[in-house]
Amino acid sequence: MSNSIDYDSVVSAVVDILEEAETVLPQDVVGALEIAASEETSPVAKEQLEAILKNIGIASRQKVPMCQDTGILIFFVELGRDSRMDFRLEDAILEGVRKATQSIPLRPNAVDPLTRSNSGNNTGNGIPDIKYELVDGSSVKITVAPKGAGSENMSSIKMLNPTEKDSIRNFVLETVLNAGGKPCPPVVVGVGIGGSFDKAARLAKSALLEKVDVMNEEEKTLLKDINSLGIGPMGLGGKTTALAVHIKKAHCHTASLPVAVNIQCWANRHASVVLGGDE
Amino acid sequence: MEYRLSTPLKKEDVDKLKAGDIVYLSGTIYTARDEAHARILEMAEEKKELPFDLEGAVIYHCGPLMKGKDDSWEVVAAGPTTSARMSKMTPSLLDIHQVRAFVGKGGMDNVTESMKGKSVYLAFTGGCAALAAMSIEKVIAVHWLDLGMPEAVWELKVENFGPLVVGIDSHENDLFTDVRKKALEAYSKIE
Numbered sequence: 142m143s144n145s146i147d148y149d150s151v152v153s154a155v156v157d158i159l160e161e162a163e164t165v166l167p168q169d170v171v172g173a174l175e176i177a178a179s180e181e182t183s184p185v186a187k188e189q190l191e192a193i194l195k196n197i198g199i200a201s202r203q204k205v206p207m208c209q210d211t212g213i214l215i216f217f218v219e220l221g222r223d224s225r226m227d228f229r230l231e232d233a234i235l236e237g238v239r240k241a242t243q244s245i246p247l248r249p250n251a252v253d254p255l256t257r258s259n260s261g262n263n264t265g266n267g268i269p270d271i272k273y274e275l276v277d278g279s280s281v282k283i284t285v286a287p288k289g290a291g292s293e294n295m296s297s298i299k300m301l302n303p304t305e306k307d308s309i310r311n312f313v314l315e316t317v318l319n320a321g322g323k324p325c326p327p328v329v330v331g332v333g334i335g336g337s338f339d340k341a342a343r344l345a346k347s348a349l350l351e352k353v354d355v356m357n358e359e360e361k362t363l364l365k366d367i368n369s370l371g372i373g374p375m376g377l378g379g380k381t382t383a384l385a386v387h388i389k390k391a392h393c394h395t396a397s398l399p400v401a402v403n404i405q406c407w408a409n410r411h412a413s414v415v416l417g418g419d420e
Numbered sequence: 421m422e423y424r425l426s427t428p429l430k431k432e433d434v435d436k437l438k439a440g441d442i443v444y445l446s447g448t449i450y451t452a453r454d455e456a457h458a459r460i461l462e463m464a465e466e467k468k469e470l471p472f473d474l475e476g477a478v479i480y481h482c483g484p485l486m487k488g489k490d491d492s493w494e495v496v497a498a499g500p501t502t503s504a505r506m507s508k509m510t511p512s513l514l515d516i517h518q519v520r521a522f523v524g525k526g527g528m529d530n531v532t533e534s535m536k537g538k539s540v541y542l543a544f545t546g547g548c549a550a551l552a553a554m555s556i557e558k559v560i561a562v563h564w565l566d567l568g569m570p571e572a573v574w575e576l577k578v579e580n581f582g583p584l585v586v587g588i589d590s591h592e593n594d595l596f597t598d599v600r601k602k603a604l605e606a607y608s609k610i611e
Contacts, residue, residue, distance in 0.1 A: 185440065185585055192545035192583070196499075199550040209485040209497035209549040246496060248485040249569055257455070259568035291502045291526070291546065318607055321600055323502050323526040325546035366610055370603040375546055376526055377585060378599040408547045 145225040146281060146417040148233050154414045155237025158285050159214070160245050162412035163206040166197050169352045170329075170384070170409045177327055177374075177381040186379030190327075193374075193407055208408050211247040212287030214238055214269035217347065223279040224417055231271055234283070235264050250290075272343070280418035284411055286350060292324035292406040298342055301398040309334065309400050310363065316402040317367050317383065322376015325406035327384045329353055330367065333401040336391035345403035348387035350411055360386045384409075424580070428476025429520035434540045437586045439593035443542055444582035448560065448575060449478040449523065453501055455571035456564060457509040464516045471563050472575060474517035481506060481524030483570025485549070486559070493559040495576070499549030500525040503541070507531055514539060527587055527596030541588035543595075544581075555581045 174197075178190035200207035216234055239262045241247055251265040252258060263269065276282075297316045301308060313332055320328075333344030356364065364386045373379025384407070393399060425433050427447030437443065450472060452460070463470060484498035503524030511534035513519065520539055522528070525546035535541065544552065556576050563573040588594045 188442075188583060188585070189545045192548050192551060196545070196548035196551040199554065203550065205550050205553070206485060206497045207550055208547040209483065209499050209552075210501070210547075211485060211497075246485065246487055248483065248497075252568070257568075261568075289547075294502070314607060314610070318600075318603055321527065321603070322543075322546075322596055323504055325525065369610065370606050372599060372603050375543060376596055376599060377543065377587070378595070378602070406547055 145227070148228045150416060151230065151233035152237045152240065154283065154416060155234055155285070156241045156244060158283065158412040158414050159237065159241040159247070159287075160204070162285050162287055162410045163211055163245055163247065164204050165201045166207060166408065166410065169354045170407070171197060173353045173384040174327070174407060177384065181374070181379050181381060183373070183379050185377045186373045186381070189374035189377060190381070206245065206247070207410070208289060209248055210289040210291065211250065212289050212410070213250055214263060215286045215288055215346070216269055216271040217284040217286070217350070218271060218273045219276045219282040220273055221278040221280045221417070222275055224281050225279070230281075234269065234271060238263050238269055278418065280415050282413060282415045284350065284413040286411040289406055289408065292328060292404045295320035295324040295404045296345070296402055298338070298399065298401040300338065301400055303396060303398045305398060310366065312400055313363060313402050314366060314370070316404070317372070318370060320404055321372055324404045325408070326372055326376060327374055327381040327407050329405040329409045330383050330386045331403040331405065332386065332388040333403070334388060334390045335393035336399060337393065337397070338399055340391055341399035341401035342403065344389035344391060345401040348389045349403060349405045349409065351387040353385035353409065356385060356387070360388055363388070427478055429478065430476060431538065434520050434538070434590050437540050437589050438591070439586050439589045439595045441586040442582065443584045443586060444580045445478060445584065446579050446581070447577070449480045449578055449581065450474070451480045451482040451484060451574040451576065453481055453483050453571055454505055455567045456573050457506050457513060459564060459567070460517070461509060461512055472573065474519050477517070477519050478521045478523060479519050480576070481522065484574055486569060486574070493562060495553045495556045495559060497549035498552045498556055499547055500544045502526045503528045510534065523584060527594070532588055532592045532594050535588055535590055536592055537590055540586055540590055542584035543587040544584050552581070555579055
Protein backbone atom coordinates (compact mmCIF):
# COMPACT_ATOMS: atom_id res chain seq x y z
CA MET A 142 0.00 0.00 0.00
CA SER A 143 1.53 3.29 -0.97
CA ASN A 144 1.01 6.67 0.71
CA SER A 145 -0.59 9.41 -1.28
CA ILE A 146 1.19 12.75 -1.20
CA ASP A 147 -0.64 15.94 -0.27
CA TYR A 148 -0.21 19.47 -1.59
CA ASP A 149 0.79 21.11 1.71
CA SER A 150 3.53 18.61 2.47
CA VAL A 151 5.11 19.29 -0.95
CA VAL A 152 4.96 23.06 -0.35
CA SER A 153 6.62 22.83 3.06
CA ALA A 154 9.18 20.27 1.84
CA VAL A 155 10.17 22.65 -0.99
CA VAL A 156 10.63 25.52 1.51
CA ASP A 157 12.74 23.22 3.73
CA ILE A 158 15.07 21.95 0.99
CA LEU A 159 15.49 25.49 -0.35
CA GLU A 160 16.51 26.69 3.09
CA GLU A 161 18.93 23.81 3.49
CA ALA A 162 20.45 24.27 0.02
CA GLU A 163 20.91 28.03 0.42
CA THR A 164 22.37 28.00 3.92
CA VAL A 165 24.23 24.68 4.34
CA LEU A 166 26.80 23.46 1.83
CA PRO A 167 26.87 19.65 1.37
CA GLN A 168 29.54 18.03 3.54
CA ASP A 169 31.50 16.55 0.64
CA VAL A 170 31.95 20.06 -0.84
CA VAL A 171 33.00 21.53 2.52
CA GLY A 172 35.49 18.67 2.93
CA ALA A 173 36.99 19.33 -0.52
CA LEU A 174 37.34 23.06 0.28
CA GLU A 175 39.06 22.25 3.58
CA ILE A 176 41.56 19.98 1.83
CA ALA A 177 42.19 22.70 -0.79
CA ALA A 178 42.78 25.34 1.92
CA SER A 179 45.34 23.10 3.62
CA GLU A 180 47.14 22.32 0.35
CA GLU A 181 47.42 25.85 -1.08
CA THR A 182 50.79 27.49 -0.50
CA SER A 183 50.16 30.95 -1.98
CA PRO A 184 48.97 33.32 0.78
CA VAL A 185 46.39 34.98 -1.51
CA ALA A 186 44.91 31.59 -2.53
CA LYS A 187 44.82 30.43 1.08
CA GLU A 188 43.12 33.66 2.13
CA GLN A 189 40.37 33.18 -0.48
CA LEU A 190 39.65 29.63 0.69
CA GLU A 191 39.72 30.60 4.34
CA ALA A 192 37.24 33.40 3.63
CA ILE A 193 34.99 30.84 1.90
CA LEU A 194 35.17 28.45 4.87
CA LYS A 195 34.48 31.29 7.31
CA ASN A 196 31.53 32.37 5.15
CA ILE A 197 30.09 28.84 5.07
CA GLY A 198 30.29 28.70 8.88
CA ILE A 199 28.48 32.03 9.32
CA ALA A 200 25.77 31.07 6.81
CA SER A 201 24.94 27.74 8.44
CA ARG A 202 25.05 29.11 12.00
CA GLN A 203 22.93 32.17 11.24
CA LYS A 204 20.70 30.38 8.72
CA VAL A 205 21.34 32.99 6.04
CA PRO A 206 22.10 32.30 2.37
CA MET A 207 25.82 31.67 1.84
CA CYS A 208 25.76 33.77 -1.36
CA GLN A 209 23.57 36.77 -2.22
CA ASP A 210 23.08 35.19 -5.62
CA THR A 211 20.54 32.69 -4.39
CA GLY A 212 20.37 31.51 -7.96
CA ILE A 213 17.80 30.59 -10.51
CA LEU A 214 16.05 27.55 -9.10
CA ILE A 215 16.39 24.22 -10.81
CA PHE A 216 14.36 21.26 -9.61
CA PHE A 217 15.01 17.61 -10.40
CA VAL A 218 11.96 15.48 -9.70
CA GLU A 219 12.21 11.70 -9.62
CA LEU A 220 8.60 10.69 -9.95
CA GLY A 221 7.68 7.20 -8.81
CA ARG A 222 5.53 5.44 -11.41
CA ASP A 223 3.15 4.33 -8.67
CA SER A 224 2.98 7.64 -6.81
CA ARG A 225 -0.43 9.22 -6.31
CA MET A 226 -1.25 12.91 -6.24
CA ASP A 227 -4.59 14.62 -6.65
CA PHE A 228 -3.06 18.04 -7.36
CA ARG A 229 -0.65 19.65 -9.80
CA LEU A 230 2.88 19.02 -8.46
CA GLU A 231 4.28 22.04 -10.32
CA ASP A 232 1.79 24.33 -8.53
CA ALA A 233 3.01 23.09 -5.15
CA ILE A 234 6.66 23.59 -6.15
CA LEU A 235 5.92 27.13 -7.34
CA GLU A 236 4.09 27.95 -4.13
CA GLY A 237 7.05 26.62 -2.13
CA VAL A 238 9.39 28.86 -4.13
CA ARG A 239 7.23 31.95 -3.56
CA LYS A 240 7.02 31.21 0.17
CA ALA A 241 10.75 30.55 0.52
CA THR A 242 11.54 33.78 -1.37
CA GLN A 243 9.79 35.63 1.48
CA SER A 244 10.77 33.48 4.45
CA ILE A 245 14.49 32.67 3.94
CA PRO A 246 14.58 35.22 2.11
CA LEU A 247 15.86 34.61 -1.43
CA ARG A 248 16.91 37.38 -3.80
CA PRO A 249 14.29 37.82 -6.52
CA ASN A 250 16.32 36.80 -9.57
CA ALA A 251 13.75 35.90 -12.22
CA VAL A 252 13.37 38.57 -14.91
CA ASP A 253 11.80 38.76 -18.36
CA PRO A 254 14.70 38.02 -20.76
CA LEU A 255 14.17 41.19 -22.82
CA THR A 256 12.31 43.79 -20.75
CA ARG A 257 14.35 42.67 -17.69
CA SER A 258 11.33 43.30 -15.49
CA ASN A 259 11.67 41.31 -12.26
CA SER A 260 8.76 39.07 -11.20
CA GLY A 261 9.75 39.64 -7.57
CA ASN A 262 9.20 36.05 -6.44
CA ASN A 263 11.62 33.81 -8.39
CA THR A 264 8.87 32.40 -10.57
CA GLY A 265 8.05 33.32 -14.15
CA ASN A 266 7.65 31.97 -17.62
CA GLY A 267 9.29 28.51 -17.47
CA ILE A 268 11.03 29.31 -14.17
CA PRO A 269 11.77 27.55 -11.86
CA ASP A 270 13.01 24.93 -14.28
CA ILE A 271 11.52 21.58 -13.24
CA LYS A 272 13.03 18.44 -14.78
CA TYR A 273 11.02 15.24 -14.39
CA GLU A 274 12.26 11.69 -14.56
CA LEU A 275 10.14 8.59 -14.12
CA VAL A 276 11.53 6.04 -11.67
CA ASP A 277 10.24 2.82 -10.14
CA GLY A 278 8.34 2.92 -6.87
CA SER A 279 5.72 5.12 -5.28
CA SER A 280 7.81 7.89 -3.76
CA VAL A 281 8.70 11.29 -5.18
CA LYS A 282 12.20 12.66 -4.72
CA ILE A 283 12.59 16.40 -5.15
CA THR A 284 16.06 17.92 -5.44
CA VAL A 285 16.69 21.63 -5.74
CA ALA A 286 19.91 23.12 -7.10
CA PRO A 287 20.03 26.93 -6.92
CA LYS A 288 22.29 27.99 -9.81
CA GLY A 289 24.19 31.25 -9.62
CA ALA A 290 24.69 33.30 -12.79
CA GLY A 291 28.43 33.94 -12.39
CA SER A 292 29.28 30.34 -13.13
CA GLU A 293 26.32 29.59 -15.43
CA ASN A 294 27.44 32.46 -17.70
CA MET A 295 30.83 30.79 -18.18
CA SER A 296 29.34 27.48 -19.35
CA SER A 297 29.58 26.38 -22.95
CA ILE A 298 28.32 23.91 -25.51
CA LYS A 299 29.86 22.78 -28.78
CA MET A 300 28.79 20.45 -31.57
CA LEU A 301 32.05 18.66 -32.39
CA ASN A 302 32.67 16.52 -35.43
CA PRO A 303 32.37 12.79 -34.63
CA THR A 304 36.08 12.36 -35.41
CA GLU A 305 37.11 15.09 -32.99
CA LYS A 306 36.85 13.14 -29.74
CA ASP A 307 40.43 14.04 -28.87
CA SER A 308 39.50 17.71 -28.73
CA ILE A 309 36.91 17.20 -25.97
CA ARG A 310 39.63 17.74 -23.39
CA ASN A 311 40.75 20.95 -25.14
CA PHE A 312 37.20 22.24 -25.21
CA VAL A 313 36.80 21.64 -21.45
CA LEU A 314 40.18 23.23 -20.67
CA GLU A 315 39.51 26.22 -22.92
CA THR A 316 36.13 26.76 -21.26
CA VAL A 317 37.78 26.81 -17.82
CA LEU A 318 40.63 28.98 -19.13
CA ASN A 319 38.24 31.46 -20.69
CA ALA A 320 36.21 31.58 -17.46
CA GLY A 321 39.26 32.51 -15.37
CA GLY A 322 38.20 33.98 -12.04
CA LYS A 323 34.69 34.90 -13.19
CA PRO A 324 32.78 31.76 -12.08
CA CYS A 325 34.11 31.91 -8.48
CA PRO A 326 36.67 29.10 -8.54
CA PRO A 327 37.37 26.59 -7.16
CA VAL A 328 34.65 25.31 -9.46
CA VAL A 329 33.00 21.98 -10.10
CA VAL A 330 32.95 21.08 -13.80
CA GLY A 331 30.04 19.08 -15.21
CA VAL A 332 30.67 17.60 -18.66
CA GLY A 333 27.95 16.12 -20.84
CA ILE A 334 29.11 14.10 -23.85
CA GLY A 335 26.73 12.83 -26.51
CA GLY A 336 22.94 12.86 -26.65
CA SER A 337 21.75 15.89 -28.56
CA PHE A 338 22.21 19.65 -28.30
CA ASP A 339 19.96 19.90 -25.25
CA LYS A 340 20.62 16.46 -23.80
CA ALA A 341 24.36 17.14 -23.56
CA ALA A 342 23.56 20.27 -21.51
CA ARG A 343 21.18 18.31 -19.27
CA LEU A 344 23.82 15.65 -18.68
CA ALA A 345 26.39 18.31 -17.79
CA LYS A 346 23.99 19.97 -15.35
CA SER A 347 22.98 16.75 -13.62
CA ALA A 348 26.68 15.82 -13.31
CA LEU A 349 26.96 18.73 -10.87
CA LEU A 350 24.79 16.84 -8.39
CA GLU A 351 27.37 14.05 -8.04
CA LYS A 352 29.52 13.86 -4.90
CA VAL A 353 32.72 15.87 -5.39
CA ASP A 354 34.90 13.35 -3.59
CA VAL A 355 34.02 10.42 -5.85
CA MET A 356 35.59 10.46 -9.32
CA ASN A 357 36.64 7.86 -11.86
CA GLU A 358 40.10 7.83 -13.49
CA GLU A 359 38.97 9.75 -16.58
CA GLU A 360 37.54 12.49 -14.36
CA LYS A 361 40.60 12.59 -12.11
CA THR A 362 42.90 13.04 -15.14
CA LEU A 363 40.83 15.92 -16.46
CA LEU A 364 40.79 17.50 -12.99
CA LYS A 365 44.57 17.30 -12.84
CA ASP A 366 44.84 19.03 -16.24
CA ILE A 367 42.46 21.79 -15.14
CA ASN A 368 44.36 22.39 -11.92
CA SER A 369 47.67 22.53 -13.78
CA LEU A 370 46.43 25.80 -15.33
CA GLY A 371 47.04 27.57 -12.01
CA ILE A 372 44.00 29.88 -12.22
CA GLY A 373 43.37 29.19 -8.54
CA PRO A 374 40.73 30.37 -6.09
CA MET A 375 38.94 33.45 -7.49
CA GLY A 376 41.34 33.58 -10.43
CA LEU A 377 44.09 35.03 -8.23
CA GLY A 378 46.43 32.08 -8.85
CA GLY A 379 46.87 28.80 -7.00
CA LYS A 380 46.63 25.03 -7.14
CA THR A 381 42.87 24.70 -6.83
CA THR A 382 40.99 25.85 -9.92
CA ALA A 383 38.47 23.01 -9.67
CA LEU A 384 37.35 20.73 -6.83
CA ALA A 385 35.94 18.03 -9.09
CA VAL A 386 35.04 17.01 -12.63
CA HIS A 387 32.08 14.80 -13.43
CA ILE A 388 31.41 13.40 -16.88
CA LYS A 389 28.10 11.93 -18.06
CA LYS A 390 27.60 10.32 -21.42
CA ALA A 391 24.75 9.30 -23.70
CA HIS A 392 24.56 7.70 -27.13
CA CYS A 393 24.28 10.23 -29.92
CA HIS A 394 23.65 10.44 -33.67
CA THR A 395 26.39 8.84 -35.75
CA ALA A 396 27.05 12.22 -37.38
CA SER A 397 27.19 14.21 -34.09
CA LEU A 398 29.35 14.70 -31.05
CA PRO A 399 27.75 17.27 -28.75
CA VAL A 400 29.78 18.33 -25.70
CA ALA A 401 28.49 20.59 -22.95
CA VAL A 402 30.49 22.05 -20.09
CA ASN A 403 28.50 23.37 -17.16
CA ILE A 404 30.55 25.34 -14.67
CA GLN A 405 29.50 25.46 -11.03
CA CYS A 406 30.96 27.89 -8.48
CA TRP A 407 32.36 26.62 -5.16
CA ALA A 408 28.86 27.05 -3.71
CA ASN A 409 27.74 23.73 -5.18
CA ARG A 410 24.37 23.95 -3.47
CA HIS A 411 21.74 21.26 -3.55
CA ALA A 412 19.34 19.50 -1.21
CA SER A 413 16.75 16.74 -1.58
CA VAL A 414 13.65 15.32 0.05
CA VAL A 415 11.78 12.07 -0.50
CA LEU A 416 7.99 12.14 -0.11
CA GLY A 417 5.52 9.29 0.04
CA GLY A 418 6.70 5.77 -0.63
CA ASP A 419 5.62 2.34 0.53
CA GLU A 420 4.31 1.88 4.04
CA MET B 421 51.20 45.37 2.69
CA GLU B 422 47.91 45.79 4.50
CA TYR B 423 45.98 49.07 4.53
CA ARG B 424 42.92 50.38 6.34
CA LEU B 425 41.27 53.15 4.31
CA SER B 426 38.29 55.45 4.88
CA THR B 427 35.95 56.90 2.27
CA PRO B 428 35.85 59.20 0.41
CA LEU B 429 39.17 57.99 -1.00
CA LYS B 430 41.80 60.47 -2.13
CA LYS B 431 44.27 60.09 -4.98
CA GLU B 432 47.11 59.45 -2.51
CA ASP B 433 45.11 56.64 -0.89
CA VAL B 434 45.03 54.69 -4.14
CA ASP B 435 48.47 55.78 -5.40
CA LYS B 436 50.21 53.80 -2.66
CA LEU B 437 48.34 50.56 -3.35
CA LYS B 438 50.13 47.81 -5.29
CA ALA B 439 48.61 44.72 -6.87
CA GLY B 440 48.57 41.97 -4.22
CA ASP B 441 48.16 44.33 -1.22
CA ILE B 442 45.32 43.78 1.24
CA VAL B 443 42.80 46.55 2.00
CA TYR B 444 40.03 46.99 4.59
CA LEU B 445 37.53 49.77 3.86
CA SER B 446 35.44 51.85 6.24
CA GLY B 447 32.84 54.47 5.37
CA THR B 448 30.28 54.57 2.57
CA ILE B 449 30.17 52.30 -0.47
CA TYR B 450 27.65 52.25 -3.32
CA THR B 451 26.48 49.04 -4.97
CA ALA B 452 26.14 49.27 -8.75
CA ARG B 453 25.94 46.60 -11.39
CA ASP B 454 24.84 46.41 -15.04
CA GLU B 455 21.63 48.45 -14.99
CA ALA B 456 22.91 51.08 -12.55
CA HIS B 457 26.05 51.62 -14.67
CA ALA B 458 23.88 52.06 -17.75
CA ARG B 459 21.69 54.60 -15.96
CA ILE B 460 24.66 56.56 -14.58
CA LEU B 461 25.98 56.91 -18.14
CA GLU B 462 22.54 57.78 -19.53
CA MET B 463 22.09 60.54 -16.96
CA ALA B 464 25.49 62.00 -17.80
CA GLU B 465 24.48 62.11 -21.45
CA GLU B 466 21.26 63.90 -20.52
CA LYS B 467 23.26 66.20 -18.21
CA LYS B 468 21.19 65.17 -15.20
CA GLU B 469 22.56 65.14 -11.66
CA LEU B 470 22.90 61.84 -9.80
CA PRO B 471 21.04 61.36 -6.51
CA PHE B 472 24.37 60.29 -4.91
CA ASP B 473 27.92 61.59 -4.91
CA LEU B 474 30.62 59.58 -6.70
CA GLU B 475 33.52 61.95 -5.87
CA GLY B 476 36.18 59.74 -4.23
CA ALA B 477 33.59 57.00 -4.07
CA VAL B 478 33.85 53.23 -3.84
CA ILE B 479 31.58 51.30 -6.20
CA TYR B 480 30.75 47.77 -5.10
CA HIS B 481 29.79 45.35 -7.88
CA CYS B 482 27.07 43.71 -5.84
CA GLY B 483 23.39 42.89 -6.07
CA PRO B 484 22.55 42.37 -2.43
CA LEU B 485 19.82 40.34 -0.84
CA MET B 486 17.88 42.71 1.44
CA LYS B 487 14.99 42.28 3.83
CA GLY B 488 12.47 45.09 4.27
CA LYS B 489 11.85 45.82 7.94
CA ASP B 490 9.29 48.50 8.89
CA ASP B 491 10.58 51.59 7.03
CA SER B 492 14.15 50.36 6.71
CA TRP B 493 16.23 47.67 5.08
CA GLU B 494 18.33 44.94 6.61
CA VAL B 495 21.25 43.35 4.75
CA VAL B 496 20.90 39.57 4.55
CA ALA B 497 23.68 38.68 2.11
CA ALA B 498 25.86 40.98 0.03
CA GLY B 499 28.82 39.36 -1.72
CA PRO B 500 30.41 40.61 -4.94
CA THR B 501 29.09 39.91 -8.44
CA THR B 502 31.16 39.20 -11.59
CA SER B 503 32.90 42.49 -12.35
CA ALA B 504 33.74 41.71 -15.97
CA ARG B 505 30.15 42.49 -16.98
CA MET B 506 30.86 46.14 -16.11
CA SER B 507 34.19 46.24 -17.98
CA LYS B 508 32.89 48.01 -21.08
CA MET B 509 31.04 50.75 -19.19
CA THR B 510 33.79 51.47 -16.65
CA PRO B 511 36.16 53.63 -18.78
CA SER B 512 33.25 55.95 -19.71
CA LEU B 513 32.18 56.10 -16.08
CA LEU B 514 35.72 57.02 -15.02
CA ASP B 515 35.75 59.81 -17.63
CA ILE B 516 32.78 61.42 -15.90
CA HIS B 517 33.08 60.52 -12.21
CA GLN B 518 36.07 60.42 -9.86
CA VAL B 519 35.43 56.90 -8.56
CA ARG B 520 38.54 55.81 -6.64
CA ALA B 521 37.87 52.10 -6.17
CA PHE B 522 35.74 49.30 -7.56
CA VAL B 523 35.13 46.25 -5.42
CA GLY B 524 34.06 43.03 -7.10
CA LYS B 525 35.14 39.56 -8.07
CA GLY B 526 36.83 37.84 -10.98
CA GLY B 527 38.69 40.88 -12.34
CA MET B 528 37.89 43.24 -15.21
CA ASP B 529 38.88 43.34 -18.87
CA ASN B 530 40.78 46.22 -20.50
CA VAL B 531 40.42 48.76 -17.70
CA THR B 532 44.02 49.20 -16.52
CA GLU B 533 44.55 52.21 -18.79
CA SER B 534 41.46 54.06 -17.64
CA MET B 535 42.29 53.33 -13.99
CA LYS B 536 45.86 54.54 -14.37
CA GLY B 537 46.73 57.28 -11.89
CA LYS B 538 43.24 57.47 -10.40
CA SER B 539 41.49 54.27 -9.44
CA VAL B 540 41.96 50.67 -8.25
CA TYR B 541 40.12 47.37 -8.48
CA LEU B 542 39.74 45.43 -5.23
CA ALA B 543 38.74 41.76 -5.18
CA PHE B 544 36.47 40.42 -2.47
CA THR B 545 36.16 36.63 -2.26
CA GLY B 546 33.27 35.66 -4.52
CA GLY B 547 30.24 34.10 -2.91
CA CYS B 548 31.20 35.25 0.58
CA ALA B 549 27.94 37.06 1.09
CA ALA B 550 27.35 36.19 4.73
CA LEU B 551 30.90 37.27 5.57
CA ALA B 552 30.45 40.57 3.70
CA ALA B 553 27.17 41.27 5.46
CA MET B 554 28.97 41.10 8.83
CA SER B 555 30.96 44.25 8.02
CA ILE B 556 28.01 46.21 6.63
CA GLU B 557 26.69 48.27 9.54
CA LYS B 558 23.61 49.69 7.89
CA VAL B 559 21.78 50.70 4.76
CA ILE B 560 22.04 54.49 4.49
CA ALA B 561 19.75 54.80 1.47
CA VAL B 562 18.54 53.01 -1.63
CA HIS B 563 18.38 54.66 -5.06
CA TRP B 564 16.66 53.46 -8.23
CA LEU B 565 14.73 50.62 -6.63
CA ASP B 566 12.67 50.58 -9.84
CA LEU B 567 15.57 48.59 -11.34
CA GLY B 568 14.79 45.73 -8.93
CA MET B 569 16.55 44.70 -5.72
CA PRO B 570 19.78 43.39 -7.28
CA GLU B 571 20.20 46.25 -9.77
CA ALA B 572 19.33 49.19 -7.49
CA VAL B 573 22.07 51.39 -5.98
CA TRP B 574 22.39 50.64 -2.27
CA GLU B 575 24.31 53.16 -0.19
CA LEU B 576 25.94 51.14 2.59
CA LYS B 577 27.89 52.05 5.71
CA VAL B 578 30.75 49.59 6.18
CA GLU B 579 33.35 49.02 8.87
CA ASN B 580 36.60 47.19 8.08
CA PHE B 581 35.10 45.71 4.91
CA GLY B 582 37.52 43.07 3.67
CA PRO B 583 39.95 41.47 3.27
CA LEU B 584 40.12 42.94 -0.24
CA VAL B 585 43.00 42.02 -2.53
CA VAL B 586 44.26 44.80 -4.82
CA GLY B 587 43.64 43.05 -8.16
CA ILE B 588 44.36 46.04 -10.42
CA ASP B 589 46.39 48.96 -9.09
CA SER B 590 46.62 52.48 -10.50
CA HIS B 591 50.03 51.73 -12.02
CA GLU B 592 48.71 49.34 -14.69
CA ASN B 593 49.43 46.11 -12.79
CA ASP B 594 46.72 43.47 -13.08
CA LEU B 595 46.97 40.27 -11.02
CA PHE B 596 44.25 38.57 -13.03
CA THR B 597 46.01 39.21 -16.35
CA ASP B 598 49.24 37.83 -14.88
CA VAL B 599 47.49 34.65 -13.73
CA ARG B 600 45.76 34.36 -17.10
CA LYS B 601 49.03 34.67 -19.01
CA LYS B 602 50.57 31.92 -16.90
CA ALA B 603 47.47 29.75 -17.38
CA LEU B 604 47.70 30.14 -21.17
CA GLU B 605 51.35 29.16 -21.02
CA ALA B 606 50.53 26.11 -18.89
CA TYR B 607 47.75 25.17 -21.34
CA SER B 608 50.11 25.28 -24.30
CA LYS B 609 52.38 22.84 -22.46
CA ILE B 610 49.69 20.21 -21.75
CA GLU B 611 50.38 17.20 -23.95
